[in-house]
Amino acid sequence: MHRESGVLSFFQKICRFNFGNFEREEFKKFLRMGLIFALIIGVYWTLRPLKDALFIHLAGKLQLPYAKTVSVIALLPLVMFYTKLLEKTSRERMLRILPTFYGFAVLFFAICMFFAQGSSEEIALRTGFSSWATKGLGYVWYVFVESFGSLVVALFWAFAADTTDPTSAKRGFPLVVAIGQIGGIFFPYGIGGLPHRLGLTTDTLSMVILGGLILLILPLVKYFLKATPAHLMTSFEGKNEKAMEQQQEPGFLEGLKLLLKHKYLLGIFAANFIYEVVITIFDFNFKVAASSLYTGVSLSHYLSLYGSSVNVVSLGCLLLGISNVTRFLGVGVALAAMPVIVGGALVGFLSMDSLGFLFTLMVGSKAINYALNGPALKQLYIPTTPDVKFKAQAWVETFGSRLSKQAGSVFNMSLAPLQKGLGALVGKARYMMLSGVICFPLLALWFIIAIYLGRKFKKAVHEKSVIC
Numbered sequence: 001m002h003r004e005s006g007v008l009s010f011f012q013k014i015c016r017f018n019f020g021n022f023e024r025e026e027f028k029k030f031l032r033m034g035l036i037f038a039l040i041i042g043v044y045w046t047l048r049p050l051k052d053a054l055f056i057h058l059a060g061k062l063q064l065p066y067a068k069t070v071s072v073i074a075l076l077p078l079v080m081f082y083t084k085l086l087e088k089t090s091r092e093r094m095l096r097i098l099p100t101f102y103g104f105a106v107l108f109f110a111i112c113m114f115f116a117q118g119s120s121e122e123i124a125l126r127t128g129f130s131s132w133a134t135k136g137l138g139y140v141w142y143v144f145v146e147s148f149g150s151l152v153v154a155l156f157w158a159f160a161a162d163t164t165d166p167t168s169a170k171r172g173f174p175l176v177v178a179i180g181q182i183g184g185i186f187f188p189y190g191i192g193g194l195p196h197r198l199g200l201t202t203d204t205l206s207m208v209i210l211g212g213l214i215l216l217i218l219p220l221v222k223y224f225l226k227a228t229p230a231h232l233m234t235s236f237e238g239k240n241e242k243a244m245e246q247q248q249e250p251g252f253l254e255g256l257k258l259l260l261k262h263k264y265l266l267g268i269f270a271a272n273f274i275y276e277v278v279i280t281i282f283d284f285n286f287k288v289a290a291s292s293l294y295t296g297v298s299l300s301h302y303l304s305l306y307g308s309s310v311n312v313v314s315l316g317c318l319l320l321g322i323s324n325v326t327r328f329l330g331v332g333v334a335l336a337a338m339p340v341i342v343g344g345a346l347v348g349f350l351s352m353d354s355l356g357f358l359f360t361l362m363v364g365s366k367a368i369n370y371a372l373n374g375p376a377l378k379q380l381y382i383p384t385t386p387d388v389k390f391k392a393q394a395w396v397e398t399f400g401s402r403l404s405k406q407a408g409s410v411f412n413m414s415l416a417p418l419q420k421g422l423g424a425l426v427g428k429a430r431y432m433m434l435s436g437v438i439c440f441p442l443l444a445l446w447f448i449i450a451i452y453l454g455r456k457f458k459k460a461v462h463e464k465s466v467i468c
């Protein structure tokens with residue numbers, strides 16, 4: 001027991017510079033929370049490369065923008081069902097329901113992929129029902145993974161925001177993200193790239209392992225709820241005369257109504273939206289370039305390496321103290337820094353065109369977002385009502401993310417017609433020029449919105465009031 005206490009004290013001292021001073025039980029709470037997040041993020045960052053690699057393998061790389069369109073439509077009934085569950089069940093039970101569903105669903109997909117995967121030549125020769133079934137499986141798999149990232153990750157952060165006060169969150173949320181990156185480092189390369197290293201021809205083994213890991217979330221959540229003291233599970237308390245009125249309003253559209261009603265929530269939506277539009281343009285060009293050199297499990301392995309690299313850089317940023325930007329300069333500065341950083345990345349994107357550079361660009365853009373922008377955005381939900389945390393946030397992170405990716409995908413659909421009508425080189429040059437024309441004004445708007453959100457959050461915390 002004494003040795004365990006000494007080890008815990010040692011890690012508290014290490015974390016003091018990067019994250020701040022924790023009380024003992026508070027530190028243990030965020031370690032437990034971080035372990036759950038590491039599992040979620042590790043699984044998610046392994047599913048993401050498999051999502052793209054398997055979809056490209058089964059349906060084709062030029063179908064990627066259309067897959068994002070389908071995901072937006074398909075997620076509507078999923079969010080309806082998710083919101084209904086939130087109205088009828090507790091937050092703790094939701095943390096059991098979703099992992100159970102996704103764990104067994106991944107195991108089911110593992111069986112399907114065992115029979116569906118094959119060489120590129122074999123898939124190209126499929127006709128009739130076999131061809132449609134192969135492409136259909138690719139689309140269903142794509143939507144499924146998108147829903148995991150939207151619902152499970154959003155539910156975790158809604159639960160975290162609802163059980164943490166603002167002061168503690170400034171220290172704890174970056175620590176949770178840092179621990180989460182460990183899962184994001186080891187899972188994609190260790191699990192996602194395993195079939196390639198073993199010489200297998202399908203990704204079934206990776207998917208079976210992932211299904212088991214998702215189910216492992218269940219005992220971890222149970223332990224967290226049992227071991228964390230009650231006084232560390234209280235949410236932000238502030239003044240809001242409309243809080244009870246909001247909680248009494250039924251229906252799956254409640255989250256959307258809250259979103260459209262409050263400028264603060266629309267600002268959060270816009271910050272998510274603009275980032276995803278720009279990154280979707282980067283991401284499409286990266287995936288097209290990668291799929292030109294790699295196929296099948298080789299593409300899964302390469303994209304898994306990319307996923308691990310994102311989390312390595314993200315963890316490095318956190319360990320080097322990037323969270324001190326939020327702690328010492330405030331949430332507003334952290335939010336405003338992100339459009340400036342992405343603007344620099346956009347300049348590079350328009351200037352250089354190679355797979356190596358696109359790999360570096362995507363790793364840097366994603367890593368900074370997870371290390372700096374992500375924790376800051378999650379803190380914005382703390383001075384809000386439970387309905388906003390669980391229902392409005394689900395709409396922001398599900399449809400906000402999907403709609404923004406759809407907007408970026410609609411633009412990406414223009415690449416093929418431009419190259420067909422103007423030639424490959426001229427068409428690509430016109431596409432890149434239009435990218436700058438669209439993205440730079442969006443980044444300027446994002447910067448203004450970030451300043452507004454930072455000021456609104458700071459005022460609410462200072463006055464101990466609920467924003468919405």
